[in-house]
Amino acid sequence: MNRTQYAIFEICMECNLGDIHAKCPNSHSDRYANLPHDKPVSDEQIVETVTALYRDHGFRGHVGWHYYNEPLVAAERMWRLMDMIDAQTNSEASYTLWTNGTLLPADCSQFARFAEIHVTNYRIKDHPVKNLRELVKVVPGTIVQRGRLDSRLHAIGDKVATTEPCSRMFTEFIIDYYGNVHLCCYDWKGQGSPGNIHTESLGDLIANWQWIRTLLAAPESVTPGGQLSCRRCKVRSPYIPEFIPAIAQAARRSVEELCHE
Secondary structure, eight states: OTTOOEEEEOOOSOOTTTTTOTTSGGGOTTTTTTSOOSSOOOHHHHHHHHHHHHHHSOOOSEEEOOSSSOGGGGHHHHHHHHHHHHHHHTTOOEEEEEEOSTTOOSOOGGGGGOSEEEEEEOOBTTBOOOSHHHHHHHOTTOEEEEOOOOOOTTSBOSSOOOOSOOOGGGTEEEEOTTSBEESSTTOTTOTTOOOBTTTSOHHHHHHHHHHHHHHHHSOTTTOSSSSHHHHTBTTOOOOOOOSSHHHHHHHHHHHHHHHTO
8 A cells, every 4th residue: 555645535425516516426326326325434434444554554645535525515524533543643644635625714724734735626606716825824735726527427438448557546545435445536336346344354455456456557468458347447547646756656666567577
């Protein structure tokens, strides 16, 4: 896990722009068609998982609270989890926040606890970004980018799109609201999911997830495209974004080693 930049937890199901963004998987009827969705992940399970990632599995990236939701809808839970994790890890954990910025409070002093913050400004007339100046005063390195309400619904099609290697899994290890592990943000149906933290041990989940990651990142001569659902993905990419430079560079070295096996 020392080649993984983020551990992402979906701490709520809601997004305050959900009614506007009709093409978002957030509330799509197929989202949990083939996944467990009867038991949300508890605070204690999230804390135990984060603690184990740092203590037992070599994780050195940031913990984040997003996925197909707006984490500030559950701000109270977010701050509570950070307090609990800090108590368990002696403040070893570091945090990232991805937000649409429309729910930022007037007093942003608490946000100094984040190692990095990304604000996606969708420029929706009735839902403007609020209190951004106050946030930037507290976290000067806040990254603000213009976003569009894109469609992830059809990223995975019906036919094989490409067999080129994909390194998206080096960006994030994702656990959704109900404990399902996802391969990346485009795997919103969990079609390639290695399992659920309610029924599998974290060690087994990580081992299966890393095995899939190796299959996908290896050159075509080594593997014919990895997971079946990923072979149908239209946005496969060998690129590893440099959100956390040292970890991203280590991940690239790992991929280069695969290419020379």
